Amino acid sequence: MALRTIREIGDEVLTKKAKEVAAMTPRTEKLIADMLETMYEAEGVGLAAPQVGILKRIVVIDVGEGPVVLVNPVILSTNGEQTGPEGCLSVPGKQGIVTRPIEVTVRAMDEHMEERTITGTELFARAICHECDHLDGKLYVDLVEGELEDVTNEE
Numbered sequence: 843m844a845l846r847t848i849r850e851i852g853d854e855v856l857t858k859k860a861k862e863v864a865a866m867t868p869r870t871e872k873l874i875a876d877m878l879e880t881m882y883e884a885e886g887v888g889l890a891a892p893q894v895g896i897l898k899r900i901v902v903i904d905v906g907e908g909p910v911v912l913v914n915p916v917i918l919s920t921n922g923e924q925t926g927p928e929g930c931l932s933v934p935g936k937q938g939i940v941t942r943p944i945e946v947t948v949r950a951m952d953e954h955m956e957e958r959t960i961t962g963t964e965l966f967a968r969a970i971c972h973e974c975d976h977l978d979g980k981l982y983v984d985l986v987e988g989e990l991e992d993v994t995n996e997e
C-alpha cells in the first residue's frame with residue numbers, strides 16, 4: 843500500500859464527474875487499499891477516489907465500525923434530516939454546518955464486485971452523502987449554511 847496525495851479545493855479534478863468501475867483489476871484493488879491507508883493516515887472518516895485524483899466511482903468510509911468500500915454507489919432512499927458540522931480532507935482546517943438525511947440506503951459493489959445494500963444512520967449517513975457527492979464533482983462547501991469556519995484543533 844502507499845499513501846496518495848489528497849487533492850485540495852481549487853483542483854479541477856474535484857469538480858469532475860467520476861466514471862463507473864466496469865471490473866475489479868489489480869490496479870483498482872491497489873487504489874482501494876491506498877485510499878484506505880490515505881484516509882486513516884489523514885484521520886478522515888471517508889475518502890472518494892477523485893480526492894486522490896482518480897475519476898472512478900469508488901468511496902471508502904470508516905465511521906469507527908470498520909472499513910466500508912462502496913464501488914459504483916447509488917443512493918436508493920433517504921429519510922429525515924440532521925444538521926451539524928461537516929468537514930472534508932480536501933478542504934483542510936475548515937468545517938461548516940450542513941443538513942443531510944439522518945438515514946441513507948445505498949446500493950453498491952464491494953471490493954469483490956459483490957452487490958449489497960447498506961443502510962447507514964447519523965455520521966455514516968452523512969459520510970455516504972458527502973462521499974457520493976464527490977463522485978459527481980460536488981463539494982460540501984456549496985451546501986454550508988452560514989460561513990465556513992476554521993477548525994480548532996482540540997489535541
Ligand code: NI
Nearest residue numbers: 929930931932
Ligand atoms: Ni470530502
